[in-house]
Amino acid sequence: MERRWSRRKRVSQELLLRYEGLGTLRGETLDISFEGACIHTGVMTIPPSVEVELIFPRHEDVAAREVRIGASVVRVYASGIAVRFQDYHEGSHRFLLGLLD
Helix, strand or coil: CCCCCCCCEECCCEEEEEECCCEEEEEEEEEECCCEEEEECCCCCCCCCCEEEEEEECCCCCCCCEEEEEEEEEEEECCEEEEEEEEECCCHHHHHHHHHC
16 A cells, blocks of 8 residues: 655645646646645546646746646546656745645
């Protein structure tokens, strides 16, 4: 069984999810941690192990126009996916701190 190293928090945050084989689709986090997130994608599913990029709209605590985080799909659900963060881009740590505070 997989062990989480940081706490998860129920957070509803809109995002764009970029997947090379599919393009860009809208999603919404159901919960999030420093390690990953569970994302509602509706009827669109993405296979496990696929790398995606999460694009969050501007957050007041981050100077960047948007926050990007690279991730890998670790689980697939009926209406969403769970991802593990891999590549943290500029402002992403501060963004996550703001969501988890």
